[in-house]
Each structure stands twice: as structure tokens, then as C-alpha cells.
Amino acid sequence: MSEMAKQILRRDERFVEIQAWASPSVWTDQMLKTLHRGVERGKWYSLSDKLMRKNNIMEAWEKVCSNKGSHGVDMISTERYESELEHNNAKLLEELQDGRYDPRAVRRVGIPKGDGRKTRPLGIPTVRDRVVQTALKHVIEPIFDIDFSPYSFGFRPKLGCKDALRRVNELLKQGYLYVMDADIQSYFDTIPHEKLMSRVKEKIIDGKILDLIEQFLKANIFDGLKHWEPEEGTPQGGIISPLLANIYLDPFDHKMTEAGFEIVRYADDFLIMCKSKESAKRALRKTRRWMKANGLKLHPEKTRIADMTEKCEYFEFLGYHFERTRNTHRIKRWPRKQSLKKCKDAIRKKTRRSNKDSIEDIIAYLRPNLVGWYQYFKHSTVYAMRGIDEFTRRRLRSIIAKYNRKKGSHRMIDTRKYNKAYFTDLGFFSLEEVWKLEFQSLRSKH
């Protein structure tokens, strides 16, 4: 099948998804039909009337309210907005229709990110502006999402990191072992406005909508006493920002795919996976060129090529650590959802009745849920398990504690804590990292 035919097929598939999540107060059957059929010359002319429907504004407000977010520069909280909800919404609608609407500045807040001491600059719009942005997103998201690359997974409805990771695993299995791991330097803050707007204009003609987007990009930033107008970037914390971020990088996805590269992208974090070192290097060169031409810069330290044919090579992606270890390990997949309940019941019944209390017995019962057990130290074993209810877990702990007194060195790990990393349903597992996390404190004591 040609690349073109595949593309059309994927578009159809995605349409079915979109149908399910598109906001019904905007996306009527007629509109959806138009979305599927494709619009004249691929551009949408009248959208602002959909944005300004009362239903849409109300729905948007409910979404903003349910997020329980903080106030913006005007100090109006969601509670205060709600106390005069009818009035506020009516005023907002009026302003939008008159073209008098103007977004307020965003409130700058720094939040610590990850484990480093760096802070992430946040721009919090006012509640009122969050409502408008949500309403706007409901209108434009399906228009762009339907043609997004199927290899872009970040910030997209019904797609999550697991989908991206599944693809990574699939490609590794197929022998794509040269992995270009790229990171764009402060991506959100460096997206050029002009170029971004021209991407938006490829699909939307409606001037009111375009003005609105531009106004959100140009909204002032208030940081304490200072305030300024940003000349680049989209505010982190803005509701449409993630969507805009995807719109800007979408041509890159398609370009790399057309060039024959396998890309896996999650927002600004992406991998290009290749079967040879040479082609990985070519991918890197091509990526650098595209980023430069589009006003973006790759992070010099975080961007590199990992050769996964080498023993101790690794790369990190979406919180998972991919590594080829010396002792290749047996990995059990997570239990399937349907079988999980059955399994739980069996375990509960068995552990309640049984007085044998032998570790081996329990392992036998848990086998379907056992991720793996590993010799990490001369006399110790780690039992890793998941999908077990509170009662069973407590019982197991006491059993293991008893067992420990006799033989020592047995520990149980609750894998739910490590959902983030290191235990995966993908066939990768780094024992060293688990050791680090679980036994750090133990080690420091001795």
C-alpha cells in the first residue's frame, strides 16, 4: 500500500475517534460531515459564530471550573466568576461579538521542574480568558488533529505516553537500534509567532479566530511589578498552547516520515529510530537543519544518538529508561484487564485460607501478576508485584516479614509506586535503577 493510501486510511480512523470526543455544542453532525469530507481548498472560513455560541461558552466554563485552577492577574477566582456566572458569560459573549474582547495579561509563576533546581515559567491567564481559550480549542482542535501525524502522541485526545512507548518498543523489536534522542531547547518559549500564525492560516481563514489566537500569543506577561509583551513563545499554562505546539511541529513529523525516517514524538520530546548509524546521523543533520530554518534550537547536551547494539547504552524517553543489560531478564507482561479481577479473587481466596504461608506458594499464586523476580544481591530477592488489593498486600508483607526473620534479605516491591519508570509492560527493566530507588535509604544507613 502506498504511503498516500495509508495516510487516507489513518485519517478515516482518526475521524471516528474525533467524532467521539469533539464537543457537541460546536461539532454538529453537519460540521462533522464537513470535517470528514474535507473543506474547500482545505480552509475553514466561518468559525467564529461557532465559538460564540452560548452553549460553547457555558461548556467551556464548566471545563475551566472543574480544573479548580488558580486566579489570573485580575485576582478573580473561579468561585468569584461563578458568583455572577450569567452576567460574566453574557458580557464575555457580547465583547466577543463586538470584537471588543481583549485578553488580559498572564500571571507569571515559577514552578520547580523535575529533580533539577530549574524552574519552569508559567503564564496563568485569567479565568475569563481561560474560558475563551477553552471555547476556542473546542472549535479548532478537530480541524488540526485530523491531519496530525499518527506518530505524534503528546497532548492529543485519546493518545498517551503508552501509545508512544508501544511504538518505541515495536521499532526496537524490528531492529531500529540507532536512536536519535532529541530535545528542543525551551520549546514553548521560543516558538516564533509569525511562522506559527502562518501554519494556523493554512487551515483557518476566519479573521476573528486568527486575531484571537494572535492576541493570546501577544498577551503581556506580569511578573511581580514588571510586565512586558513577549515577542516569541506561547504561554505555558495557556489552554491552546499545547495545541499550538503540535501545530507548529506537525510539518516536521510529516517531512521526516516522507524522508523514510521513523519518528516518535511527544510534544517537544522526540526520537528518530534508525537501522544504521549512518542513517541516524543523517536524521540528526536533517533535524538540525529543519529546526534552524524554523527558529528552534536543539538542546546540545540532551540531543544524542544512542547505539542500542552496545551493551551499556541507554536512552530515556517519557520517564522510561531503555537499556540493554548484561543479564537479559525474563519479563512478564502486565496482566490483562479482564483477567485481573479473576486473578485477584483467586489470590484473596487462597491467601485467606492457606496456612502454609510459604513464599514459593505465594509466588505460584501471583505468577500471573508477577513482573519478575531478580537476584540483585547475593542472598536477596526482590519480589515485584502489582494488581493486588490492600488486604492481600498487607498479608503478603507480614508473611514476607516472617520469612525475612528466618532467612533474611527478602523485600517486596510494590510496582504501583514505580509505574513511572523501570517497570514497564514493554519488555524493558533496569534493575540498577530499582535498586537505587528502593534501597537508597537502606544503603546510606550502612
Add this chain to the structure above:
DNA sequence: GGCAGTTACAC
């Protein structure tokens, strides 16, 4: 099946 509430992860 549905609905609500929470936590936890990615960016």
C-alpha cells in the same frame, strides 16, 4: 455499563 471524587505519570 454509567457518574462523580481522588492520585499519579508524561510534557
Add this chain to the structure above:
RNA sequence: GUUGUGUAACUGCC
């Protein structure tokens, strides 16, 4: 002081 998008899991109720 903590915004946003998305996903997942848990709990409760009918």
C-alpha cells in the same frame, strides 16, 4: 505560591 493538555489508575455511588 502550581497553570495547562493528555493518559492511566484507584475509591465511592447508582
